[in-house]
Amino acid sequence: xxxAFALRAQxxxxxPQNSGAMLQQSAPVIAPQLGTINGTVTDIQDxxxxxxxxxxxxxxxxxxxxxxxxxxxxxxxxxxxxGAGYHLAIKAKGLADWVSPAIExxxxxxxxxxxxxxxxxxxxxxxxxxxxxxxxxxxEVKMAEEQRVxxxxxxxxxxxxxxxxxxxxxLKFQLALRTSVDPITIAGIFFMxxxxxxxxxxxxxxxxxxxxxxxxxxxxxxxSDLFFGGAVLPSxxxxxxxxxxxxxxxxxxxxxxxxxAPFVCRGDNGHTEPNFSTVGGDVISAGLSNLYYPxxxxxxxxxxxxxxxxxxxxMASTVTQEFVLRHFTSGPKGKKAAxxxx
Numbered sequence: 110x111x112x113a114f115a116l117r118a119q120x121x122x123x124x125p126q127n128s129g130a131m132l133q134q135s136a137p138v139i140a141p142q143l144g145t146i147n148g149t150v151t152d153i154q155d156x157x158x159x160x161x162x163x164x165x166x167x168x169x170x171x172x173x174x175x176x177x178x179x180x181x182x183x184x185x186x187x188x189x190x191x192g193a194g195y196h197l198a199i200k201a202k203g204l205a206d207w208v209s210p211a212i213e214x215x216x217x218x219x220x221x222x223x224x225x226x227x228x229x230x231x232x233x234x235x236x237x238x239x240x241x242x243x244x245x246x247x248x249e250v251k252m253a254e255e256q257r258v259x260x261x262x263x264x265x266x267x268x269x270x271x272x273x274x275x276x277x278x279x280l281k282f283q284l285a286l287r288t289s290v291d292p293i294t295i296a297g298i299f300f301m302x303x304x305x306x307x308x309x310x311x312x313x314x315x316x317x318x319x320x321x322x323x324x325x326x327x328x329x330x331x332x333s334d335l336f337f338g339g340a341v342l343p344s345x346x347x348x349x350x351x352x353x354x355x356x357x358x359x360x361x362x363x364x365x366x367x368x369x370a371p372f373v374c375r376g377d378n379g380h381t382e383p384n385f386s387t388v389g390g391d392v393i394s395a396g397l398s399n400l401y402y403p404x405x406x407x408x409x410x411x412x413x414x415x416x417x418x419x420x421x422x423x424m425a426s427t428v429t430q431e432f433v434l435r436h437f438t439s440g441p442k443g444k445k446a447a448x449x450x451x
Contacts, residue, residue, distance in 0.1 A: 144219065151227070161184075201227055257438065333393065348382065367430065
């Protein structure tokens with residue numbers, strides 16, 4: 110490169126005629142970012158159709174892809190080249206074939222195909238459906254309530270199945286309550302109260318009275334955050350309060366996924382959206398603490414510190430979930446994720 114600069118200095122008035130071509134030839138070729146197409150196969154009564162055959166076809170015959178809908182009726186095609194002219198063709202026993210309108214995929218886009226409603230085939234009398242989305246979601250929560258780090262610490266709010274159906278409002282409240290009353294959660298409250306006693310946060314008295322006050326404050330902080338951020342707001346805003354484990358892709362993409370989780374969530378409609386539930390829960394919980402914190406801690410600065418600390422803790426927690434805890438989580442989903450080494 111030094112020689113090139115020297116040559117240019119010697120011939121400043123007569124640049125090579127093909128210099129533009131040389132620059133164009135040396136410019137790196139950026140490959141288009143691949144996209145994803147997914148959806149859920151249902152019938153006209155919104156019952157999922159597991160086992161349906163889904164074919165993705167485009168203008169390029171070599172780009173044809175085929176998959177089978179899982180037990181939740183969910184299917185997904187990854188690493189799809191951007192472009193127009195894609196179509197989905199879906200077949201299921203006893204149902205008329207379904208073909209999508211033309212699909213145009215932008216670079217890096219995740220296209221969710223909604224309203225896949227398969228009708229009865231001519232002459233067919235009935236369709237046997239194994240489970241409804243609510244039944245599947247109920248089973249997912251039951252399995253999640255078995256997830257424990259080292260078989261001890263609750264790890265209920267992590268989903269290892271990317272196609273998990275959304276939770277009903279009842280299930281969101283159930284999961285929040287189950288987490289709140291777990292013996293390990295309660296033991297953690299007393300432990301954190303002891304830690305806060307040592308550093309005098311909040312600024313209660315010393316001794317047994319101060320410890321009791323700190324136990325109450327830790328319990329109120331945790332319950333209000335879980336209640337509003339994990340049940341009330343997710344139900345009102347139709348958002349999923351759980352962390353969806355990625356497990357695939359580059360390390361960088363997984364780190365970004367984990368760090369974004371406190372700010373971006375999956376809606377009950379399957380779309381990605383701002384995580385107003387978690388952020389709102391943190392803000393509400395920090396605001397309610399002014400009702401029971403000592404006067405010295407009822408300041409805007411303490412409020413901001415509490416929200417900020419909680420957010421940083423969440424980001425550290427999701428990164429740990431993505432890269433560490435899956436190896437030590439018991440329960441059906443945790444064991445499967447760890448065994449796959451995704």
